[in-house]
Amino acid sequence: MPRARKKQPVPSATVPRLSQYLRQLQELQARGTSTISSRQLAEAVGTNPAQIRKDLSYFGEFGIRGVGYEVEHLINELKKCLGLDRAWDTIIIGAGKLGTALARYRGFGKQGFHLMAMFDTSKAVIGKNRGAGPVLSTSDLEKYIRRHHVDIAIVTTPAAVAQTIIDRAVAAGVPSVLNFAPIRAQAKKPAIVRQVDLSTELMTLSYYLKNR
Amino acid sequence: MPRARKKQPVPSATVPRLSQYLRQLQELQARGTSTISSRQLAEAVGTNPAQIRKDLSYFGEFGIRGVGYEVEHLINELKKCLGLDRAWDTIIIGAGKLGTALARYRGFGKQGFHLMAMFDTSKAVIGKNRGAGPVLSTSDLEKYIRRHHVDIAIVTTPAAVAQTIIDRAVAAGVPSVLNFAPIRAQAKKPAIVRQVDLSTELMTLSYYLKNR
DNA sequence: GTGTGTGAAAGTATTCACAGCC
């Protein structure tokens, strides 16, 4: 029996970094690199080698001592760590400019995110194709979620309705939300919510510009 | 002479939180709240009261003991902390769906970010209005930056050209960049770069979905 | 009494540095 893996908790800062290692490795693979050391990878993503080795160590031993990492193997292991060895069913709520931009973003599907439907309240948009087949009416949101399976709801509605929409999606059974509306979204249920927040990013830049 | 302020460094995690306190306070002010305690504000933004008091303490003493914070006063102080007591001249490079969505986002200007121009390489877009007057040709980027003043470049180009565009903007004198392209942008100069990264956010959700 | 401002304590995250394996 192999020695039991120590159960150290994965730092929350590690997770987004794994996705960056993955992207960089895919880039390197496309250019023909088949082996890489933690030092080279660190240089490419702008961090330090110990960080990478430590991050990976929470999940297993993926390298060869004295050699480095086999790029293809590490890509596959990272995909497993991140849950990208399966498809996630995704919807976009809000088919305005931003929602349409996200729907049309190629490489969305590449990592296994399957965009199933888009929703909007505007009669001018419902029925039109904004990148994922005909836009559905937001009034059918619950019906759709119960009938189909949805893992991730991407919210690109105006701020005023975003919290209500999120509450509805979560109540209907969506376990995770990626919110682009400029509100601090809350979800009481055991749903997972992440924010992408233009105005916070701009203000953060403003702070560092001021104190430059 | 007042006692000299202790010079404790501001944690980098504090800065984005300030912007969220600000947004929440503006929301509360719009609803007529004129005074608030750290406990109430903490509840509204989903953190704990000591965090808020500690964050504010890096910048000064803004409250009244036994009472709380005067909302309007705290808003003004936070704006000063974040450098929002002045306007920042901003351009958007890449006038596709995403760039257009950002340009049309109302509340962009509200916090003092002044969108001056947009750039694109596509003949079909140059000259059209995408939210900030006629779109200019990216080939005129350097000329524009040298002639006018630019504090922030928002990059919404395809990944393949983003790093080159960022290098050009920085070389021409732009001190800060907000990058939406799915690359880990680097800038050698003392430029400030921040990332907004859809694919990292989705992969992070994927991780937490898998381990839910 | 109430709620801020802040040192000190507890909890996380990053970096170092070296044993162990190729």
Place this chain on the structure above:
DNA sequence: GGCTGTGAATACTTTCACACAC
């Protein structure tokens, strides 16, 4: 010799808890 994997050391962040001001 070279590079990984990892305990130990350092650095950073958050939370506690209480003196102090209103």
